[in-house]
Amino acid sequence: MMAEIINGKAIAEQVSSGLLSRVAELKRNGIIPGLGVILVGDDPASAVYVRNKKKTGEKLGIEVFIEHLPRNTEPDQVEDLINRWNENSEIDGMIVQLPLPPQFEKQKTLDLVDPRKDVDGFSSANLGRLLSGQPRFIPGTPQGVLEILKRTNTRIKGRHSVIIGRSTIVGRPMAALLLRKVEDGWGDATVTVCHSRTENIPRYTRLADILIVAVGRARFVKKEMVKEGAVVIDVGSNRVDNKWVGDVDEGVREVASKITPVPGGVGPLTVIMLMKNTIQAAEWRLKGS
Ligand SMILES: NC(=O)c1ccc[n+]([C@@H]2O[C@H](COP(=O)([O-])OP(=O)(O)OC[C@H]3O[C@@H](n4cnc5c(N)ncnc54)[C@H](OP(=O)(O)O)[C@@H]3O)[C@@H](O)[C@H]2O)c1
Structure with missing residues (x-):
């Protein structure tokens, strides 16, 4: 199997076009x-x-x-x-x-x-609000990853997502987001979080339907660690020999069904989600709330 390469830039542009009309409406209101x-x-x-x-x-x-x-x-x-x-x-x-x-x-x-x-x-x-199920602003990277999963029709409800990394800006909010009890189908995942103290990481990653990698180590995830047909989201961005390299090795493309590239995967979505949050904040200003 050769994975479909998810075009994060194109997805970011789709999100962007929806945001332009919201900004135009704000401007009409001064x-x-x-x-x-x-x-x-x-x-x-x-x-x-x-x-x-x-x-x-x-x-x-x-x-x-x-x-x-x-x-x-x-x-x-x-x-x-x-x-x-x-x-x-x-x-x-x-x-x-x-x-x-x-x-x-x-x-x-x-x-x-x-x-x-x-x-x-x-x-x-x-x-805290995200954890309690009442999110206000969801951090851009996890929100962007969820947007990728939505726009690639990757079912998450009831499926096993494995996240490598537990930072407060990526891994933890990602876990909270996927775990949410929601009516729209974009939550309710079964989530495993791995980190630097996890013993035998491949044991978990090989069970992942969706594997989200935010380790900050170039090419950390190898082909042998991934289940055939898994969807792989590579959050990593590491500078190696003057090039941007993800946390996932190229060889993983031979086993995954879909995968995000680096650059051009999660990165563009992270930025656009920050802008979406800013527009949301401006809309609240307009409403006076
Ligand atoms: N594309 C984007 O828009 C975007 C946005 C944000 C971040 N990033 C990238 O995503 C990556 C992660 O960012 P971050 O801010 O979450 O990094 P971070 O704060 O350094 O966290 C890295 C996480 O990976 C874990 N880890 C480190 N080495 C490990 C190992 N050998 N085995 C298992 N787990 C290990 C750490 O475990 P411990 O908790 O035990 O230390 C930690 O939980 C970086 O490459 C960053 O540049 C990209």
């Missing part, structure tokens, strides 16, 4: 959605991600404000900026680009963002 991005330091990958967010946002008619601060910025200064943006009505959504330099406590910083503006969905309040 609202331009605003996204504030805080970037601290000079991590080259972060700079690329931020540029990409600006470009994607502006294509959709979202105003993207970038505050780029030096690496040695004190946490207090970032706190002041977040507080100002929390009060600024032109900023509907705000994100703090990760990773932050070592002087910052990551979760403490993320929790300063008003949960109604936390369009990354990384605050404890919004992660």
Whole structure:
């Protein structure tokens, strides 16, 4: 079997066209959605991600404000900026680009963002809401993965999804999303989460109908670890020899039924879902809620 390669870019464009009409409606009502991005330091990958967010946002008619601060910025200064943006009505959504330099406590910083503006969905309040089944903003990557599963008609209800990785930005919210009790069929999965302390990872991955890989190790998942016909979602993005490489080895294409490539798989969806959350926040501003 040779896997169908899922075109994440094309799916992102489909989502994007639905968003354009929502932005147009906001503009008819005098609202331009605003996204504030805080970037601290000079991590080259972060700079690329931020540029990409600006470009994607502006294509959709979202105003993207970038505050780029030096690496040695004190946490207090970032706190002041977040507080100002929390009060600024032109900023509907705000994100703090990760990773932050070592002087910052990551979760403490993320929790300063008003949960109604936390369009990354990384605050404890919004992660908690997702777990309790009342999501406000779902983090972009897991939301993007779910969108891929929907648009490729990959049934998840009752099936076994295995996630490798338990970070608060990918693995954990992904598990919560797939586990949701929902009426629309896009939840109710049986979920296994593997991580660096899991013994014998292949034992679990070989049982996966849907395998979602967010490890951050290039080509970590090999063909022998995957069940014939599984759907494989490669979240990884690793820079190797000046190229972007996923967490899944190319050989997996010989056994999977569908697979996302890197680049051009999950990445474009992550960005578009952030924009979708920002538009949602602007719609709430319009409704005054
Ligand atoms: N495409 C996108 O839009 C997008 C968005 C976000 C992230 N990413 C990429 O996705 C990958 C994961 O990101 P992340 O932020 O979730 O990373 P992370 O915070 O570093 O988490 C990695 C997870 O993988 C687990 N892990 C590490 N080595 C392992 C091993 N040898 N065996 C089993 N599990 C192992 C870790 O386990 P422990 O918890 O035990 O340490 C952790 O749970 C990265 O490549 C990142 O660049 C892509």
